[in-house]
Amino acid sequence: MGEWKFDTRLIHAAQKPDPATRAISQTVTPAVAYAFTSAEAAAAVVSGEAEGVYYGRYGNPTSRVLEQKIAELEGGEDALAVSSGMAAISISLLAFLKQGDHVVVTKDVYGGTYSFLTSLAPRFGIEFDFVDCTDIEAVQRAIKPSTKALYIETPSNPCLTVLDIRALSSVAKRFAIPMIVDNTFMTPYLQRPIELGADVVVHSATKYINGHGDVIAGLIVGKEQHIHMMRKKLMGDLGQNLNSWESFLALRGLKTMGLRVERHCSSAQKIAEFLEIHPAIENVYYPGLQSHPQHLLAKKQMKAMGGIVAFEVRGGFKEGKTFINSLKLAMISFSLGDPETLVQHPASMTHYSIPPGERAKFGITDGLIRFSVGLEDPEDIIADLNQALQKIKLPKSVNN
Ligand SMILES: Cc1ncc(COP(=O)(O)O)c(C=O)c1O
Incomplete structure (x- = not known):
């Protein structure tokens, strides 16, 4: 063996x-x-x-x-x-x-x-x-x-x-x-x-x-x-x-875990790269991005970077909620790691009862989204993200 x-x-x-x-x-x-x-x-x-x-x-x-x-x-x-x-x-x-x-x-x-x-x-x-x-x-x-x-x-x-x-x-x-x-x-x-x-x-x-x-x-x-x-x-x-x-x-x-995890990872990488250059996104947290603070450590320690992408939408609490409510393929849900793409907005869902100041200590900002990338075609997931991000009202200072 x-x-x-x-x-x-x-x-x-x-x-x-x-x-x-x-x-x-x-x-x-x-x-x-x-x-x-x-x-x-x-x-x-x-x-x-x-x-x-x-x-x-x-x-x-x-x-x-x-x-x-x-x-x-x-x-x-x-x-x-x-x-x-x-x-x-x-x-x-x-x-x-x-x-x-x-x-x-x-x-x-x-x-x-x-x-x-x-x-x-x-x-x-x-x-x-x-x-x-x-x-x-x-x-x-x-x-x-x-x-x-x-x-x-x-x-x-x-x-x-x-x-x-x-x-x-x-x-x-x-x-x-x-x-x-x-x-x-x-x-x-x-x-x-x-x-x-x-x-x-x-x-x-x-x-x-x-x-x-x-x-x-x-x-x-x-x-x-x-x-x-x-x-x-x-x-x-x-x-x-x-x-x-x-x-x-x-x-x-x-x-089937090997096949599933490989697909979760390759799609998550594409999605993280798409989000990183989108004007409605403030920050993307994904170890597969060079901008991630522990990118080099992640490359050493992990075979690939996993299926979860976290990101902050511009506009905070209200826009975070508008964004997830506008998704059509990704489902609002508390779990992760499933064939379906699942999304959650910690500030209005899991961490709603914690005051914003306390939440911030754990890195939970008002616009933070946790996105569990599913096994659907990554182009469909990206198209869904794109249409939902268009619903966000960007501040005038951001050039769309
Ligand atoms: C990192 C991590 N550990 C542990 C758990 C708890 O797992 P369970 O819901 O199976 O009790 C979760 C659930 O989301 C998790 O994300």
């Missing part, structure tokens, strides 16, 4: 025809309970000494295939399939943090992660600091004796800030703390954080991994001993397991 190229492993890793039926497509096993030949055999599986499943809340055979597949694709020892990306994030943080511990977190973090850290984690006595992780010295300064983990996301949601995984993992190693990376925007097809020194990778498999907008799922990849603890003490006790049907769908989605 190791000698096969990534696209071949995407299809064949951890998957063989069913030995009982010779069926090539993945068998779905919804069973909750499993029969053992002896009490000793059951105890060996429960303790993790022997491979196997024993009760549906701790996993099922279909999810196990998904776990083995993502572990192989990310280059980790083992993996855990859970009920959502947020389950993956909360489990991986709670695995390393207890009362009195502190975590350093990149300041451009997904909103759900921000909410977990600022509202739920403090109820368990967990402290946090949001730090600009493009500044390695600031990260070093933020680490205290009680710091038990470094948590990053790269490229970030929604502003596409790219962080240096190798440099940050060296800092984590120097302080002997684990580094957790949210790899949702990239998938292992474009970026493999464990190869760059990360200890744990988390995914919202809801996005590009499943890729069809019909599954909520999360994945965690890491060392066997950590994954075993997360399965038994967190996923199992909190009941955050993934069911077999959703694992089947994610496994089916993974087979």
Whole structure:
């Protein structure tokens, strides 16, 4: 398996025809309970000494295939399939943090992660600091004796800030703390954080991994001993397991992920280049553009630049709303990574309840748009953008 190229492993890793039926497509096993030949055999599986499943809340055979597949694709020892990306994030943080511990977190973090850290984690006595992780010295300064983990996301949601995984993992190693990376925007097809020194990778498999907008799922990849603890003490006790049907769908989605992601990336590049020279656009954030502050790092660390483009329309809040309401092909929606082009205006949607001054701290300006480039013909997506941008009233100073 190791000698096969990534696209071949995407299809064949951890998957063989069913030995009982010779069926090539993945068998779905919804069973909750499993029969053992002896009490000793059951105890060996429960303790993790022997491979196997024993009760549906701790996993099922279909999810196990998904776990083995993502572990192989990310280059980790083992993996855990859970009920959502947020389950993956909360489990991986709670695995390393207890009362009195502190975590350093990149300041451009997904909103759900921000909410977990600022509202739920403090109820368990967990402290946090949001730090600009493009500044390695600031990260070093933020680490205290009680710091038990470094948590990053790269490229970030929604502003596409790219962080240096190798440099940050060296800092984590120097302080002997684990580094957790949210790899949702990239998938292992474009970026493999464990190869760059990360200890744990988390995914919202809801996005590009499943890729069809019909599954909520999360994945965690890491060392066997950590994954075993997360399965038994967190996923199992909190009941955050993934069911077999959703694992089947994610496994089916993974087979075409390479083709899909390549198309998302090539279309996103064309769209970012179109937007960059459009008079109604103030700024474009896409790591594939030379103007992106971490363009060179992105080229080194990522195989391609991903399918999300963020940009600011001129005119702020009102024009941002006018723009998305004028789109005819792209759909206003909260998700990303689907075949359909999905768009959202954080200031009037996800971040509406946060005052503008606070929003700005996270780079959420009034005209910011997050655009998840779908698999439609890129010319159609560009034509749609173009007609919607014509609805924006430009200030007189801008030469149209
Ligand atoms: C970067 C990132 N991480 C995690 C999540 C959470 O994933 P889920 O909705 O599957 O819980 C999201 C959701 O948008 C995301 O964009």
